Amino acid sequence: MAVLKLAVLISGRGSNLQALIDATAKPDYPAKIVAVISNVPDVAGLDRAKTAGIPTQVVNHRDFKSREEFEKALDAKLVEAGAQLVCLAGFMRLLTPWFVDRWTDRLINIHPSLLPAFPGLDTHKQALDYGVKLAGCTVHFVRAKMDHGPIILQAAVPVLSYDSESDLAARVLAAEHEIYPVAVRLIAENRVNVINEKVLVTEA
Numbered sequence: 380m381a382v383l384k385l386a387v388l389i390s391g392r393g394s395n396l397q398a399l400i401d402a403t404a405k406p407d408y409p410a411k412i413v414a415v416i417s418n419v420p421d422v423a424g425l426d427r428a429k430t431a432g433i434p435t436q437v438v439n440h441r442d443f444k445s446r447e448e449f450e451k452a453l454d455a456k457l458v459e460a461g462a463q464l465v466c467l468a469g470f471m472r473l474l475t476p477w478f479v480d481r482w483t484d485r486l487i488n489i490h491p492s493l494l495p496a497f498p499g500l501d502t503h504k505q506a507l508d509y510g511v512k513l514a515g516c517t518v519h520f521v522r523a524k525m526d527h528g529p530i531i532l533q534a535a536v537p538v539l540s541y542d543s544e545s546d547l548a549a550r551v552l553a554a555e556h557e558i559y560p561v562a563v564r565l566i567a568e569n570r571v572n573v574i575n576e577k578v579l580v581t582e583a
Contacts, residue, residue: 383410383567386462388453388470389417393424394552395468395489395559400431402560409567414460416453418472434460440472450478457482464566466559467521476523484573486521487566489559491551493517493533498526503544503551514538514547516555518562520573529578531571532562 385403387396396415403411415428418440428435436456443449449472457465467488479486492502494517497509506514515535522528534554538547565571570581 381409383563384413384461384463385410385466385563386414386416386457386460386464387412387428387466387468389415389422389424389468390419390471391422391424391469393422393427393468395555396424397427398556398559399466399468399563400427400433402563404431408560408564410464410563413462414456416456418449418453418470424469446475447477450475454478454481464563466563468559473525474521474523479521479523482521484520487531487562488519488521488526488528489555489562490517490519490526491548491555493535494519494526494530503547506538507542507544507547512538514551516551516558518558520578529573529576531565531578531580532558534558 387399389396399412402408412433415425415433415435417425417437420437420439425435438449438453438456440449443452463485465482465486492506493515497505513535515533517530518532519530520528534557536550536554565580570583572579
């Protein structure tokens with residue numbers, strides 16, 4: 380079985396990274412993490428990776444004069460690691476068109492809303508303010524426009540009458556941890572095709 384080589388980009392605690400670490404630890408999972416790279420030093424996600432024996436690196440965006448220089452350094456680390464798919468997992472940097480084009484259809488993100496609803500930050504506040512009855516999360520291929528791109532997988536969760544933002548966030552995060560590894564598996568099994576900016580998933 381061919382194994383897809385993943386790199387995971389993080390900026391913080393790495394809870395979605397942990398979901399991918401747990402999935403890739405299973406013997407029948409068709410992907411492995413070859414690098415975890417953070418743009419912020421000393422975050423908890425790096426400790427998670429080290430505990431799992433995964434190589435880690437820090438490419439601190441503050442060390443570079445421009446976004447482009449930062450991304451070229453990041454790109455070099457990804458190529459050096461042999462990454463075939465890049466997974467954003469709480470990576471809090473907007474990526475330029477240059478980087479997105481370099482990794483077109485090899486760069487995915489998980490967002491805590493049912494896109495195209497509620498892009499950007501404060502998604503749970505947006506959902507509660509709007510009064511939606513369903514919230515959720517989306518795994519999608521990254522495009523240059525923020526929180527846009529072909530949708531691979533989504534999961535919905537109920538919004539309850541007296542939910543706080545933290546209540547809803549916890550429910551959505553649990554769903555994120557479920558669907559991110561599934562989306563990666565679909566890609567690793569070559570079952571995901573992007574046609575006219577829409578994802579078609581073939582049967583196993």
